[in-house]
Amino acid sequence: MTARDSQIERRWDQLHTWGPYALLATGLGPAIAMADPRAHPVRWYTGWALVGCAVVLQLLWHGYRLRRPDRARTPSRLGTAYYVVRWALAFALTWLNPFFAFYAASGYMDADETIPGSRWQRLGLFASAITVAAAQTGGMPFTSGLQWLVFAALLFFNSGLQMVVAHLTTQETQRSHERKETIAELERTNAALQQALDENAALHAQLLVQAREAGVADERRRLAAEIHDTIAQGLTGIIAQLQVVANTPEREPARRHLDRAMELARHSLGEARRSVHNLAPVALENDGLPEALKKTVAEWGERTGVRAEFTVTGTAEQLHEEVSATLLRIVQEALSNAARHARATRVGVTLSFLGEEVILDIRDDGTGFDPLTVPARTSTGGFGLDGMRARAERIAGTLTVESEPGHGTALSARVPLVRHDQ
Template sequence: MTASTTAQDHWTRYYRWGPPALLATGTVMSAGSASLLMSPAERYVAAVLTVVAAGWELQRSLRRRSMQEQDTGHFVVRSGLAFALSWLNPFFAFYAAAGYLDAHVMLPERWIRLGVIVTAVTVAGSQAGGMPPQSRTMWIAFGLLIALNASISLVMMRLAERDEQQSLERLEVIGELERTNEQLERALAENQALHAQLLVHAREAGIDDERRRLAAEIHDTLAQGLVGIVTQLQAAQDAADRETARRHVETATALARRSLGDARRSVQDLVPEALEHDALDVVLAHTLAVWSRETGVRAEFTVTGTPVPLHDDVGATMLRIVQEALTNVGKHADARRVGVTLSYMDCEVSVDVRDDGNGFAPMEPARGFGLRGMRSRAARVDGTVTIESAPGEGTAVSVLIPLQSATPVSQDVS
């Protein structure tokens, strides 16, 4: 239960039982002074009026309707009874004073001030020594008391109205805050639901990204290694002598071991083993030399600019894309010469793979995973892949990636 509700209940109890209590107080006080202030006839009339007033108050107090409803008739009758009783004995003004506290509830708004003034007249008569005043001085005192009581009552009523208005405004603010809190609770619930959805989407995106990474690793390592193994075993079968067949089998075995190691490192998302020991330019030079020896295609490797240490992801991306490009040349280009250029620039590093082979139409939809995998790898490190080719004019694959580190290092490139 709120404080405002508790206060309202207190006032409701007063409106119901306050006037009867004040009537009882006035009756007790008047009975004690009746022998001094009242004649026998006045005591008889006062007793009758007291019974009538008590019945009048009790019938209203026992009704079940709200005590804060307008009841002009009851106020008028009570004011008349209180005036008559106070005329007989000033102590009955206690009963009349009830009008100060409930006139604003029982009377229409335009009559409230009149009701307060009527109450002030009755109370002032009691304060002046009883009605009617017995001398000119008492009449003057009576008039001043009416003005004083009425003024004080109207000021208090005005203050009460202002307090009531402020209470209503506070209740409105509280209601608005409650509505705002409800909206915030709904918003928080919605945000929690959205957060849960974002977590699900993030997990799904992470799963998809990991699938794409593994697919690229499988294509660039296992698939190429298996192709090389099959090629070497076929060559061993077709060899004219045992020594040549043995060399092909040894090469296939080495490829299988290397592919197994690459598979393990791919699952663990580790940098290629070669890059753990050497810089990118050294690894690319060795890779190109091995590829040239296996395919019989003449190859040249060039480094331009000042080599700088690269982030592991950048180096791995460059190496895998070059390996894929060389595999494509070996499988499809029928080239006689291949050139690989690694270029270190101020803010970027690039590698270009060029061949003089058959070429193709880059605008045609890619049939395999290779070209899509190159672009996907480069995009993971904010890089781009550009392919220039035409039928019969060879192919150029260019990879451009922003530098992740700019600390120059001195290396000898053989």
Template sequence: MTTTVEERWDQLHRWGPYGLLALATAIGAAAAHFFMTRPEMYVAGGLVVATLALQVWWGAPEPDHTARMQMYFAVRTVLAGALTWLNPLFSISIFAVVGYFDAGRLLPARRARLGLLATAVTMAGAQSGGLPPVTPLHWALFGALLVLNVCLALVFAHLGDKEAERTAERAATIAELERANARLEQAFAENAGLHAQLLVQAREAGVADERRRLAAEIHDTIAQGLTGIIAQLQVVTAAPDPRLARVHLERATALARHSLGEARRSVQNLSPAALEHDTLPDALHKTVTDWSERTGVTARFTVTGTEEPLHDEVAATLLRIAEEALANTARHAHASRAGVTLSYMGDEVTLDVRDDGHGFGPAALPPRSGTGGFGLDGMRARAARIAGTVSVESEPGGGTAVSARVPLVPHD
């Protein structure tokens, strides 16, 4: 398993002091007769045992600035000074050398510099030949070495501050990443719920839209066809001439066949049969002609502008609007004349259906059809599906005009 830099530093802080203490004790013992009397040797041995006990008791402290850590660092510094006082070779012990590395770990920021200064004094005393200095030269050497060690202490303090800043930045970055991850998880959960909700709404909207489409298609095909069949059969009932009755029976039969075919095409969501082989102007012309023959109302179809092939949906929408508008004229207007105009106007197409019937006031719209009310509302809904509009103008005794405006979308 790969060891990280942090783990290596932790191992050094845990086991390094034992190795340094053993090395310092061995060197100090080898040169003890040069620096210490026999009683001082016994005192130094006791201090070494005390330092070992302190290190075993302490173990590997974690770098949180508690009172226990500060006490540990203070006792260790006192022991380091005492050992150095007895034998300068003990300056390489853990209490003198490691103090540079541990001050920032074990002490608060304000006291870390004092700990570094105490370590510098101990190191300078050992390097100048022992404490206390005796001669003026000894004092001068001690001062110079103290300045050097203080500079080293300042360097270590600066490095410690930088390391603390990096640690704080890493901790802040990790905390921010954790918060960001939490927000992302929450957003993912919300998005999953929203996605599921949108799927349900899309299915419901699709079902509702398909129901509206089928209802409008049934109204525009079966309902209108049945109305025409009833009208033809009523004429047959009242017709004294058998030949005339036969003509209306044939018309009723043709209407029934046509309505059946349109109903099948509506269920399969196909274009109207009139547009299967004809363009929109031709289909409208036939629709107006057939309507005029069935109702006996004089009707005229006109095309203005330059004719262009239209997208199937646009053509089907305008044809259905024309059929519904003519059906409304036959049912409600009691008109004698009607006109249908298809106009190509650049980027849009307009369809106008006019009659000279009774008309109605703005507050009295014609009654909705018995099939569920898909008259004007149905026309507006059809136009809206292709970004178009339907407007109605009428007044009592002044006839009615229905105008549909849709974008001119060319055939693929």
């Protein structure tokens, strides 16, 4: 319920509480001014007695409304009894003096609050209309047929008007009740949606933690595979060349083997430095993901001599560090694969920010391959397509591969857009 609705309901409550007092006082003033106690002493004292009873009745009902506000606003047998007694007092007072029809009109205000059932409410309004129409005719008792005719016309007009007003009031009350139910349902829906959003944010956080832990394990496996494939093999080659030198007395063959050993040592040193560099996304320490990808693609193009381009579409946002690291790793691995296997002349990398999703596309015009023939993971633990797909899936993303022998390769990674402060 809005503040405006609460204010309107409070004003209606005040009207129902103090209205009968005001209407009784409105009728009492002119009744006293027009009455002659000496001419009709019995009517005078009877009127005062009825006014006293009306005041006591209102005080009792007022006290009940204060003690039980919810029940007093709900139609009940007690409310019906109050309405009937008040109508009887108003009818008797109007019989004594027509000005008390003001008090009888209070029956128009709260029939829906005191009498249960629409049929009985209409009967209560009709009874109040009888008293008011009789006062408008000139007071009771009637002394001529013309008064009866005028009374019937006024009764028809008063009761008809009240029935129309009651019908419109009932419809407005029903619409108000429906609006309240709609608002309550919307509030429940919003609360459920907020709870779902909170749970989703918590799941995202948990997912990122799990991705970080799994990423550490994958980096260890990748580093172990690279040491085995490059550094360990290089050291084995160096040892073999040195053993040949030790067993070769001729100077020239020994020098050739030493040169090969030095070349293998330099190559192994380079591979060791590259492995250490790739162990952590150093490129993200000072730059956001778009800047880091731009530098990575440019450096790779200069190192390999392949034309490489990087593009950003959409409004760039600062991503969560785990999302940025995952996408950077995918690009690094894809470029490494392109350099080793694709024999491409052109590579394009596109980072797209689309609402609540980030899309990373990597395309090359290399030799291509049949994705169905690629093993899930090499025997040495290499970190190829299967590893890139696992990276994306750990942060609730996907990786799709489109390739055909002789027609290049296209990788597309789609991950949720998780912002830095989430």
